[in-house]
Amino acid sequence: MFLGIDASTQSLSAIVIDPSTGTVAARESVNFGADLPEFDAPHGFIPGGADGEVHADPRMWLKALDLLMDRLRGAADLGKIRVIAGDGQQHGSVYLDETFDGRLAGLDPSRDLAGQLSPALSRATSPIWMDHSTGDECAEITASFDDPLEVLRRTGSVVTERFTGPQIRRFFKTDPEGYARTRHIHLVSSFFASVLAGRSAPVDPGDGSGMNLLNLARGTWDTDLLAHAAPELAAKLPSVEPATHIHGVISPYFSGRYGFAEDCRIAGFTGDNPASLVGMGASTPGNVVISLGTSDTWFSACEGVASRMDGIGHIFGNPCGGGMALVCFANGSLAREALRDELGVDWDAFEDEALAATRDRAGRELMLPFYGPEITPLAKFSGPVRQGDAAFMAGENPPLQIRALLEGQFLNMRLHSADPDSPPSRIRLTGGASRNNGIARIAADVLQAPVERLESPDSAALGSAMIAALAAGHPVGELEEAFCRPVAGSRIEPDTALAMTYRDALTRFDALLRKHV
Ligand code: XUL
Numbered sequence: 108m109f110l111g112i113d114a115s116t117q118s119l120s121a122i123v124i125d126p127s128t129g130t131v132a133a134r135e136s137v138n139f140g141a142d143l144p145e146f147d148a149p150h151g152f153i154p155g156g157a158d159g160e161v162h163a164d165p166r167m168w169l170k171a172l173d174l175l176m177d178r179l180r181g182a183a184d185l186g187k188i189r190v191i192a193g194d195g196q197q198h199g200s201v202y203l204d205e206t207f208d209g210r211l212a213g214l215d216p217s218r219d220l221a222g223q224l225s226p227a228l229s230r231a232t233s234p235i236w237m238d239h240s241t242g243d244e245c246a247e248i249t250a251s252f253d254d255p256l257e258v259l260r261r262t263g264s265v266v267t268e269r270f271t272g273p274q275i276r277r278f279f280k281t282d283p284e285g286y287a288r289t290r291h292i293h294l295v296s297s298f299f300a301s302v303l304a305g306r307s308a309p310v311d312p313g314d315g316s317g318m319n320l321l322n323l324a325r326g327t328w329d330t331d332l333l334a335h336a337a338p339e340l341a342a343k344l345p346s347v348e349p350a351t352h353i354h355g356v357i358s359p360y361f362s363g364r365y366g367f368a369e370d371c372r373i374a375g376f377t378g379d380n381p382a383s384l385v386g387m388g389a390s391t392p393g394n395v396v397i398s399l400g401t402s403d404t405w406f407s408a409c410e411g412v413a414s415r416m417d418g419i420g421h422i423f424g425n426p427c428g429g430g431m432a433l434v435c436f437a438n439g440s441l442a443r444e445a446l447r448d449e450l451g452v453d454w455d456a457f458e459d460e461a462l463a464a465t466r467d468r469a470g471r472e473l474m475l476p477f478y479g480p481e482i483t484p485l486a487k488f489s490g491p492v493r494q495g496d497a498a499f500m501a502g503e504n505p506p507l508q509i510r511a512l513l514e515g516q517f518l519n520m521r522l523h524s525a526d527p528d529s530p531p532s533r534i535r536l537t538g539g540a541s542r543n544n545g546i547a548r549i550a551a552d553v554l555q556a557p558v559e560r561l562e563s564p565d566s567a568a569l570g571s572a573m574i575a576a577l578a579a580g581h582p583v584g585e586l587e588e589a590f591c592r593p594v595a596g597s598r599i600e601p602d603t604a605l606a607m608t609y610r611d612a613l614t615r616f617d618a619l620l621r622k623h624v
Contacts, residue, residue, distance in 0.1 A: 108132055108183070109579065111571030112175070112193035114299050115379055116163075116235065116401040117151040119171040122568040123183045126576050129589035131563065133183035137171045146170075150401070150441070152235055159240035159268075159480070162232035165201050165298070169221040172302065176365045185366045191303060191357065192350060192374040192575035194382035194567050195295030197317040198269045202230035202278065205290040211305050216363030220302060229289040230282070234274045236402065237437060239480050241273035244280070248273060248319070251335040256416060261332065263316050263323045263414050263422030263430070269482070271318035272336040279337035292343045294318075296376035304373040305358025311350035312424025313381030313431075321347065323412040323422060323430070350375030350426040351578045374578035379567040380404050380433055381426050386570025387535045387561060388591025390427035390583060395531040397550065398566070399538035402482075403439035403516060405524040406431050407531075419483070419523055426574055427583055434524045436516070437482045440540060445478040446491070446512050450505040454543065457513070461506040462545040469514070469552065469605055470612030472499045472507060473619055476515035483523050486624045491515075494619055513546055517553035518609070518616040530556040530601075535593075537566040544599075551601040553609050559593040 113120045120136040140149035146167040148154070153162050179185065207227040214223055234240075245266040249255055259265045266273060271294065279286040291307055294315070300308035315321040320336060322329040327347060333340040348354060357371040380398065384406060387396045395407045405420075412430035414422050420434035447454065455461070472495035477488035491512070493500050499507060525531060534556050540546050541560055551558040563569045573586045 108187045108189065109572050109575035110188045110191045111382070111568045111573070111575060112191065112299065113379060113382065113565065113568035113571060114168060114193065114195040114295050115567065116196045119168070119175050120565055120568045121175055121179050122563075122565060122572045123179070123188065124569070124572040124576065124590060126581050126586060126589060131590075133179060134565070135175060135178040135182055137175045137178070139167055139171060142174060143167055143170055152237060153232065156238075159238065161235055161237035161239075163199065163235050165228060165233050166221045166225045168295070168299070169224055169302070170219070172299065173219050173221070176361065180365050186368050188367060188371050190353065190372045190374050190575040190579050192571045192578060193296065193299055193376040194379045194571045195299060195314065195376060196236055197314055197378035197380060198271055198274070199233050199235040199295040200271045200274055201228070201233050201293045201295065201298040202285070202289045203227045203291040203293065204229040204288050207291055208307060211301065211307070211358070214305065214358060214360035216360050220360070224302065229285050230278060233295070236269045238274065239268045241268045241277045244273040244276040248276065248332075248335050258319060258332065259414050259416065259418060261322050261329055262319050263412060264319060265418045266319050267421075272320045272332060275340065276336045286337065289343055291345070293345060296378060297345050300354075300373060300376035303357060303361060304355035305360065306355060307345055308373070309346045309348035309354055309375060310344070311375040311377045311426065312347060313350060313426050314376070314378035315347050316423040317378055317421070320344070323424065326424075348375055350377040350381075350574050353578055372578070374575050377426050377571070377574065378423065380406055381423055381431060382570035382574065383537060383566040384408060384431050384570065385426055385573050386563065386566035386568070386591070387537055388587040389535060390425060394533055394535050396535045396537060397520065399439060399536065399540035399546065401440055403436040403520070404433055405520050406433040427577070434520070435482050436519065437480060438477045438516070442476050442478045442491075442512065442516070443540060446508060449502070450508060452505050456505055457509055457543050457545050459544040459548060462510055462549065465506045465510045468507060468510065470608040471495070472511045473612065473616055474508070474511035474515040475620060475623060476512045476519070483519070484620065484624045488623070492619065492623055494615070510549070513549045514553055514612065515616065517550050518613055521554055521613060522617055522620070525554065530554055532556065534558045536560050537564065539564070547599050551599045552605045555601045555603070555606050555609065557601065558599045560597045562592050562594050563590060
């Protein structure tokens with residue numbers, strides 16, 4: 108059996124798969140807000156950060172790992188797991204001093220991880236992907252090259268606020284002593300891999316390409332970019348290795364405390380989006396995936412790793428080889444939940460019937476669906492922008508508000524991700540909100556493409572479990588056949604009668620957006 112662990116923004120989840128029977132043997136999850144309320148992070152990050160800072164507490168992640176393992180041993184025979192792989196929310200970073208290696212090597216199975224490892228943190232909190240505090244650092248790094256597109260050419264992305272290189276630079280500038288004490292800088296993914304392996308683990312090109320530090324074509328750290336980010340950075344970064352490589356065996360802490368076999372191996376950990384690409388059966392070009400999570404993301408596999416030179420979105424490494432193109436939208440489920448709470452409705456209001464009743468109003472009212480700062484387009488919003496009659500502007504008629512929010516989210520995706528003249532031939536929808544038929548129907552209509560959902564909704568954890576099996580030699584086609592099946596009868600065809608309606612709505616949405624960005 109193979110275990111995949113997904114360390115996402117709001118939860119830590121695990122899936123155990125058995126490729127010999129094609130079944131999911133166990134699924135467990137720890138929700139940071141609900142299960143670890145002592146960290147005061149209802150959505151997994153520390154609320155109220157100043158100057159655009161959004162950080163999370165790495166001690167919470169360590170507590171969650173013990174809790175997850177505790178739950179998992181009740182659900183599966185952990186002694187049968189041959190390889191573990193995993194993924195983390197992208198771009199987040201963890202800073203550790205020189206005691207980290209010794210602490211990892213000497214973990215005592217009778218005491219918990221947080222107590223033993225947190226004294227090694229050289230930075231108490233971890234900046235995560237929602238952070239947008241590094242505008243100055245991004246400008247400095249961009250200006251260190253004659254050509255403003257040079258970083259995009261080398262790394263697959265323009266210098267981006269949430270990416271780890273600018274984040275490291277800000278730490279170096281604001282706390283030079285803390286930076287000097289730092290011996291290891293890990294991504295969320297490689298941090299979890301290190302804890303499981305009992306020694307510092309590599310970063311994979313999928314997650315490493317979210318740092319503005321990796322030369323994508325060469326698959327190695329870019330020495331110029333390292334030098335422009337912070338001094339002596341090379342010595343603090345892990346090596347770069349594909350996620351499908353085995354880099355160690357499990358730490359005796361986990362075999363002693365939870366019953367893993369001593370020879371259970373640890374493969375690479377990647378980013379949540381690259382893992383999801385694998386879990387959605389989309390690791391070869393053809394399918395577009397939309398992941399509706401804390402952030403909404405739009406991604407697909409691409410041949411090679413050549414950058415899009417328009418600066419929209421990113422090229423990341425693909426755990427199965429080649430690249431993936433990704434566009435990230437910060438106002439995903441946080442915006443859906445904010446509107447739901449504002450209206451005092453529950454998720455049923457997002458369901459098919461209520462939305463079907465407003466179908467005659469498709470594309471009429473418009474909403475720029477941004478409750479907080481947005482990444483695509485890059486702009487600071489403090490609430491949604493509405494366009495419609497007086498009642499709509501006053502927030503009345505909940506189904507109409509919900510329709511406008513969802514249409515706005517998919518119109519924004521269509522504007523920034525798809526070629527408006529040639530819709531994708533198929534969209535695979537994943538993430539918590541993807542189970543909702545009302546949301547899936549609006550996605551199909553706005554994007555004018557068929558939408559499929561797969562049997563396993565937790566595609567990042569599943570993708571990680573599949574990467575663990577790939578590392579043990581299972582072929583990708585066989586794994587996709589077994590685990591990436593669309594739910595029978597769940598395919599939603601677009602209503603082609605709405606094609607012109609949404610083309611017109613797209614033009615008006617674009618005009619409204621231009622007034623505010
Ligand atoms: C991608 C991004 C988010 C995080 C959290 O660039 O910032 O999707 O990976 O899911």
